[in-house]
Amino acid sequence: MRRIFFSVLLVFAFIQAQAAERKEIHILSVNDVHAKVENFPQLAAIVDSLRAIDPQLLVMSAGDNRTGNPVNDQYEPAAYPMVALMNIIGFDCSTFGNHEFDSRQAGLAKVISLSNFPHVCANVHPDPSLGIHNMPYVIFNIDGISIGVLGVVQLGTRGLPDTHPDNVKSIRFSPVAETIKEYEWLAKKCDVNILLSHIGYEDDVKISAQFPYYDLIIGGHTHTQLKGGEVHNGVLITQNVNKLERVTLTTLIVEDGKVVGKEAKNIEVADYPAKNKVVEELVRYFSENEVFKRVIAHADNAFVNTEELGVFMCDAIRSEGDADFSVWNVGGVRLDSLEGGDMTVNTVLQLDPFGNKCVELKMTGAELHDMMLSIYKNDDKRFPYTSSNIRSTVYLDPVDSSKIQRLELRDANGKLLKKSKVYKVVANNYVTSINDAPHNDAGVDMNRLTSDMIISFLEKTKKIDYKGVTCQRIFKAQR
Amino acid sequence: MKVFVNEKEVSVFAGACAKDAVRQFLCQCGEDAGALSAFVIYDSYGHEIGEDSPLRENQSIRIEKAK
Incomplete structure (x- = not known):
C-alpha cells in the first residue's frame, strides 16, 4: 500500500514538474x-x-x-x-x-x-x-x-x-x-x-x-x-x-x-x-564594389568652380522633376571642381553625398525671390545656385556688403520673373528647411533622392558641358 | 504640413523628417541651422527619436542641447 502511495506521489510530482516547466x-x-x-x-x-x-x-x-x-x-x-x-x-x-x-x-x-x-x-x-x-x-x-x-x-x-x-x-x-x-x-x-x-x-x-x-x-x-x-x-x-x-x-x-x-x-x-x-x-x-565606377556620362569640359557644378546639379533635378526652376545651396555642392571626362556613379555620390530628398513646391515669383534671400541669410551668406534658366543679379549693400540690397531674378529671355505667377520649383530638403520666408505651399517630398535624380539625368543625357555656365552676378550697389 | 517644435509651430513639406522641422525651427529662432547635430530630438512622449524620423501633421517634437 505504501509502495502504491509513493508511486502515485512520484507520478504526481512528475506531472506537476512538467506542468510548471518554464x-x-x-x-x-x-x-x-x-x-x-x-x-x-x-x-x-x-x-x-x-x-x-x-x-x-x-x-x-x-x-x-x-x-x-x-x-x-x-x-x-x-x-x-x-x-x-x-x-x-x-x-x-x-x-x-x-x-x-x-x-x-x-x-x-x-x-x-x-x-x-x-x-x-x-x-x-x-x-x-x-x-x-x-x-x-x-x-x-x-x-x-x-x-x-x-x-x-x-x-x-x-x-x-x-x-x-x-x-x-x-x-x-x-x-x-x-x-x-x-x-x-x-x-x-x-x-x-x-x-x-x-x-x-x-x-x-x-x-x-x-x-x-x-x-x-x-x-x-x-x-x-x-x-x-x-x-x-x-x-x-x-x-x-x-x-x-x-x-x-x-x-x-x-x-x-x-x-x-x-x-x-x-x-x-x-x-x-x-x-x-x-x-x-x-x-x-x-x-569596394565596382558598381560605383560605372561610367554614366561624359563631361566634355572640366567644371572649374562650384557654380558650374551647382548649375549642373540644379539642371539635373529640374529636368528629372519636370520643374520650371530649381535651387541648390552652395554648401550642398561638395566638390570645388571636377575634371572633364568620364562621370561615374561615384562622381555623383561625391558631389551629392547627403542622401537628400527632392522636394517640389509651387511658388510665386515673389516667394521664390524671398526664398533666395532667406537661403542667403541662413546659409552663411552664400547665395544659392539655380538652374541655368534663371539669372540672379544680386546687389550688395554698399555699406555692409554682407547684406543684399536688391535681388533681380530673370528668366532665360532676360525678363524679370512675374511676382504673382506660380512656378513649379524643386530643391533638396535642406534648402526647403532653411527657407523661413513666408510661402503658401510648404511642398511635398517627391520620394526621390537628388543623387538618384542626377544619376538618372546623366544616364539619359550622356554628354554635358558646363564650361563658363553661370547663374548669378553679384555686384556691390552704388551708394 | 504643420508640426510643432518646442511648442512653436513650423511649416514643413509633406513627407518631412524631424531634422527638416528642427532646421526650420532653428532658422526661425535666428539660430544656425547647421547646428542640428548639437541637439537631441524627442517625441511628445519623451522618447529620443532619430533625425530621420518621419513626421505627421500636427506632431510635436522637442529638442534639447546634447550633453
Whole structure:
C-alpha cells in the first residue's frame, strides 16, 4: 500500500514538474537599419554570442532594411548587400518597411527571392504577376511552443506606404487595424503572439489597446528609442532609433502555453567589442564594389568652380522633376571642381553625398525671390545656385556688403520673373528647411533622392558641358 | 504640413523628417541651422527619436542641447 502511495506521489510530482516547466523564448530585433552595413560585423558577433547561449534565438527585422547607403542601394541587384548580410547572420523573418518599396516592384521581388528568410506583411497584396512573395504571417515552433508572427506596414494619407507612388503600382494595401482583426484566429492558434510592425510607435500603442492579446509588438518606422521596451495594455512594445545603433533582446517566459513574463533590453551595436570577421570581410567586399565606377556620362569640359557644378546639379533635378526652376545651396555642392571626362556613379555620390530628398513646391515669383534671400541669410551668406534658366543679379549693400540690397531674378529671355505667377520649383530638403520666408505651399517630398535624380539625368543625357555656365552676378550697389 | 517644435509651430513639406522641422525651427529662432547635430530630438512622449524620423501633421517634437 505504501509502495502504491509513493508511486502515485512520484507520478504526481512528475506531472506537476512538467506542468510548471518554464521556457524562455529569446528574440533579437532590429528596425530601420537603412543599410548601415558598417555595423553588421558587430551585429553578427552579438547574434553569435546569444546563439551560443540559446541556439533557438529568433532574429527579426521590423523593416526599412534598405535606403540610406549607396553601397547597398546602388548595388546590382539593388539592396542585395543587406540581403546577403541578413542571410549570413541568419535572420528568421522581416516585415516590409515603406522603404522596402524603394526597390520598386521587380527589385522587391528579387530581394525576397534572394532572402533566406520570409518577409511577413499581412496588409500588402501584390498582383501575382509581380512575383512578390510576401507571407502574411509565419509560425515558429520552439520546443513545442508555437510563436505566431504577423507583419504590417504603415500606410500614409493616400492609403499607400511612404514611397513614390510608381513603386507600388499593382499592389493593394489594406488598413492595418482591419488586417490585424482578420488574423485574430492566429492569436488563438499560437501560444505566443508577436506583431512585427512598421507603423510607428504611436500606432503601436493604439494597436496594443485594440488587440491586447499580443505579447509583443516589435516596432519600427518612427525611429523611437525605447529603453528596452514599454508595456501598454499588457503588450510589450519595442523600437530603436535607426541605423543599427542598438538592437533589442526580448525574453518571453512561457509556462503552460502562455506568456507569464516578458522583458526587453537594449544592446549597443556600434561600440560592441567584438566583430564577426567573415561578415567584416563581406562588408568590405560590398563597400569596394565596382558598381560605383560605372561610367554614366561624359563631361566634355572640366567644371572649374562650384557654380558650374551647382548649375549642373540644379539642371539635373529640374529636368528629372519636370520643374520650371530649381535651387541648390552652395554648401550642398561638395566638390570645388571636377575634371572633364568620364562621370561615374561615384562622381555623383561625391558631389551629392547627403542622401537628400527632392522636394517640389509651387511658388510665386515673389516667394521664390524671398526664398533666395532667406537661403542667403541662413546659409552663411552664400547665395544659392539655380538652374541655368534663371539669372540672379544680386546687389550688395554698399555699406555692409554682407547684406543684399536688391535681388533681380530673370528668366532665360532676360525678363524679370512675374511676382504673382506660380512656378513649379524643386530643391533638396535642406534648402526647403532653411527657407523661413513666408510661402503658401510648404511642398511635398517627391520620394526621390537628388543623387538618384542626377544619376538618372546623366544616364539619359550622356554628354554635358558646363564650361563658363553661370547663374548669378553679384555686384556691390552704388551708394 | 504643420508640426510643432518646442511648442512653436513650423511649416514643413509633406513627407518631412524631424531634422527638416528642427532646421526650420532653428532658422526661425535666428539660430544656425547647421547646428542640428548639437541637439537631441524627442517625441511628445519623451522618447529620443532619430533625425530621420518621419513626421505627421500636427506632431510635436522637442529638442534639447546634447550633453
